[in-house]
Amino acid sequence: MNWRWRELISLILLCILGWKPSSIQGATDPTDASALRVLYSSLNSPSQLTKWNANGDDPCGQSWKGITCSGTRVTEINLSGLGLSGSLGYQLASMASVTNLDVSNNNIGGEIVYQLPPNLKRLNLARNNFNKGIPYSISLITSLQYLNISHNQLQNPLIDMFGQLTSLFTLDLSFNAMSGNLPQSFSSLSGISTMNLQNNQFTGTIDVLATLPLDNLNVENNRFTGWIPNQLKNINLRKDGNSWSSGPAPPPPPGTPPATRRNRSHSSGGSPSNGGSSEGQKSGLGGGAIAGIIISVLVVGAVVAFFIVKRRSKRSSSDIERLDNQPLQPLKMTATQEMKSEETSSTFYPTAFDTSAAINLKPPPIDRHKSFDEDDFSKRAPVVKKASAAPINVKAYSIADLQMATGSFNVENLLGEGSFGRVYRAEFDNGKVLAVKKINSSALPRELAEDFTDIVSQVSQLHHPNITELVGYCSEHGQHLLVYEFHKNGSLYDFLHLSDEYNRPLIWNSRIKIALGTARALEYLHEVCSPSIVHRNIKSANILLDAEFSPHLSDSGLESFVPNADQALDDDASSGYTAPEVAMSGQYTLKSDVYSFGVVMLELLTGRKPFDSSRSRMEQSLVRWATPQLHDIDALTKMVDPELKGLYPVKSLSRFADVIALCVQTEPEFRPPMSEVVEALVRLVQRANMSKRTVGNDNATSPRGGEMGGEDTP
Template sequence: MALILARLYAVAALNTLFTSLNSPGQLKGWQANGGDPCGESWQGITCSGAGVTAIKLSNLGLSGNLAYNMNNLGSLVELDMSQNSLGGGNQIEYNLPTIKLERLNLAGNQFGGNIPYSIFSMSNLKYLNLNHNQLQGNMTDVFSNLYSLSTLDLSFNSLTGDLPQSFTGLSSLKQLYLQNNQFTGYINVLANLPLNDLNVANNRFTGWIPSQLKKINSLQTDGNSWSTGPAPPPPPYTAPPPPNRGPDQNGSSNSGGKSGISGGAIAGIIISLLVVGAVVAFFMIKRRKRKSARAAHFEQHQPFTSFASNEVKDVPYMKPIEEPTTIDIESLASPASVSLKPPSKIASHKSFDDDDFLNKPVAKKSNTIPIKATVYSVADLQMATDSFNFDNLVGEGTFGRVYRAQFNDGKVLAIKKLDSTVMPFQSSDDFAELISNISKLHHPNLNELVGYCMEHGQHLLVYDFHRNGSLHDLLHLSDEYSKPLSWNSRVKIALGSARALEYLHEICSPSIVHKNFKSSNILLDSEFNPHLSDAGLASFIPDAEFQAAEQSAGYTAPEVDMTGQYTLKSDVYSFGVVMLELLTGRRPFDSSRPRSEQSLVRWATPQLHDIDALDRMVDPALKGLYPAKSLSRFADVLALCVQPEPEFRPPMSEVVQALVRLVQRANMTKRMLDGDTSRRADDQDQDFI
């Protein structure tokens, strides 16, 4: 049965590939539906038994793209689509076959973007050729698992940045071609590789060419900015190499006459240094213990510094879309990045002399933090919420309660009253730093900060109010009179939410881990555009404390439960869980269901690649009004996101691109993307077919 399913999946992948290549007539035997690629001898296909082991379609004038389900070709050993016109500037399909692939050749095409992350999983890969494409950007660290790779050719692209550290693990690499890119930095990571051929010409490398590489027979390094002076000296306290002068007439090594130092003298110097060092270390340790005790007392009386320093750079303000009527599937560009800095050290971490510590006053932080948000008084917010009346309570989450606020000018906003037990601010400066940072986050799919209040010890945040509430409520708490979300709206919500995470992960600098991505934090406006809430708040709280405070059963990645550490990849996992909610209509964890179905991820993931089972998993509220192909592609994306191993989950930029391609392939019209809920669901889904 397994062999039959594998064969069906392989045929489906080749059918999709034929369509993605614009159904070229020059591919003899190929079909858009069904067929037998092995028994009917499709052009360029090699089989072993019932498995497709090679696809060789080089130099045939092909256009279009690779198939989205190439990973279904589980027996594929070689894929050669070189010297065509594939890609059209789009990124290489991330869902490449990984299990047995040994040779991947996509050279001489028009692929853009970066190197696909799925290459990380190709542990059997021996040959990778992506030359003469339009690849760009810094290389992601995808090479650490490619121990069998012997040839790597990335030449004639527009790749930038330093060479990734994972290059040092390419223990079988013999040929490396990086010429005609825009790489920068040093090439020291290549020093100990077993290279026979190396070409790094016409880049922007600097520094010195390691001496090990100069021994390579075929070495090309022209067109870089190499340092011409002597190589840097060895690190301090490292003895220089002995002079190579050969033995003297007595058979002993010549030390250079009177200027030399005997071995006994060197030993004496070393012993003396060790003794002096030990004495100095003893007194330093004693002194540090005294200062630590004082510093601990001092720290208890100083304010806690939040997740960003005072010197936060201003960024251009990007006005939120007031009437977001369409999703721009053509543009993947994100707004200007926000510059956040790591935690600044509080005063007690600084080293003081004892006299300085005892006699000099400690300067307090000056509150010069730039904040671009409206300041509200407690009285204003009390009046707008009827003294935070229970009737105006619209939600309660990890960080506190949220109230609906109606102001005199008719404006309706949402007030988040922060829970002091979760976010304990030691001073107004701490809260001001937090406000400064989250006020700089601007993206159409973020719930942006409007204002704040910090009077009388209160810490309140003011956000836009979205009338359709949260995705969680719409999926799980709607009554029988509520109209369910159409399939189009679900795809739209997934794509917008993915773009919000992509902004936090890959546009903000440094990256922001949301830590609390879940359907209750995805707010929907009147046109069902998603707005991710709580961005930047969890960064203020250490991982261990946040894990103890949050209650997101079913959303947390396995590694967070094991290590307590949140990462970009744990956010990707949580995003996959939300996609599962959109697909099935089920809660991430539901104790009312049979034990085997309580955990949504555990129940759903084994069925995501079974077409019949997938059809049974779909939210009954859709009443069958969804396109099978779109559903399958949606399931493929989320399956990658909820993989148990974090290194196998794609970055959010690849998730965004996959969902964009899903929308493009489904031929959604702009009318569909407007989210026009007045149309009948069955009429809407005609646009997918």
């Protein structure tokens, strides 16, 4: 009996002890806890964040200030009005359960981080010191309902990235210095109710907003032009401080919905249908009269066309062939240009340089190549020139300007030579330093030079933190030049392969950072741009490093938009970056970009060139030599760049090699899309649990063993 009592008491004690940990400890998800620790350090460990701790592992159980949890996961971060400074860190993307992030009314600065919680419904960054632009990662947060980035210092044009944000009902970008036209993807904001764009420097028209279900729109104090669409005249509209056109507005393009508001009876407080009818009564012609005129014109046109066709049918076949070769081609180009002119400048549309043929591994339609036949092009050149789209948000430089800035393209200012021409350092009178690419005539021959402004227009629309920004162009006296932002630390190739007593080796964390940033640039080109852009020339020489050693992919879009790109790249086919299928077929695809990126990762891992004729025959090709050893940890540690001196986490090294192995597979269909590569590298960074010093402020100095020698978190 005593034995049974003891057994019963022991069972009760076990139950009590079993319940106690879960009721007392919050047991916060380790991923969330790690992300909040990084955030705490990035915000300069402020004392006003009570109970926060750089080593804390239970924000939920310890009730960290501003943190709300559900179970073990953090669901809200509300740090508004606490006088915080610093930045938002780099690990927020791992917080998958956070639906509300509010850091408004603080002094947080720098760029808005790319890494944001992926399932946010509310994001409030208002009244801080954020600069540059809006990261395109926000376009992937499809659950977002409220976005407020007002009262900051944002300056870049808006990326065309709003197509998937159909749940967004409030967008506030007011009181910044954003410029450029409104993006075409604004028209996809089917749930939008309130939009505040006032006190910026936006240009162009607001036609893209015409069909949105808006109740409140504020566009005051910008640089908008054109007419206010009738659809927006029955809402709460604030429009002062712009250069609106006066007089009667031109008729809307075909297919434009009538100027009546949709589903407004629930919120307008009045009778919007009456407003719509009054507008109709004021117009000079009713809908029936206009329809009658259009029908009459069509009937007359049909009759005329009938007799023309009938007369032509009596002519000889040679006459018909001669006539077909004369008027039909120019008419076809005119129609194409008219379609392009109706589309806004902020969106990518297929043009004569469309990359879909390469992507689909199919020959392009005959018409697309036919438009570049030399004889045919000469007939249509005036039409193309007349309708050519103007470059957007880039400056037009004169030859004289660039000659002065480069010392007449002095060899002392030569930065490098690529597939399309030489790149020079240019320093202007105001002290600004830029990079000027002088395009070879072989890459853009005379008969295609008329389309140079179209190329500039397309390339100027690429905006991403890891893509070298096009800031200007020059097209004079048969010369064609592109002006890019300048990055002081040169190319990744220089750092890895050119010995320089002033260049210290890149530490392991810097190498991961460069790989991740480059992967994000490719993800943007492949999966955000529409149509997708195949870079075609991924190599370490085209990855430029800024003062913080963040990577910037150069020549982005140029290879896709220049018709002679494949010919210009032929010399690079034996460089070691080219995917096997490209060497066989000559076709560049998204998956061939992935392969080339894998080769760059191999460079980062080994410090070797992709092809090195000075080595033994078995080791000349980096991919062929390294691939069999990527899953052998002993061989892998022997492959690592000796300049790292063993200062790297072994598990991090192994995971990095796993990503490489996926990217450089022989069969393209087995290579992952770049979004999966980005996810894998982000997980690698998170698991490595890098310190703020080595990730947030890389300076490429020799690392201390205590920072990099330890094992990463499994």
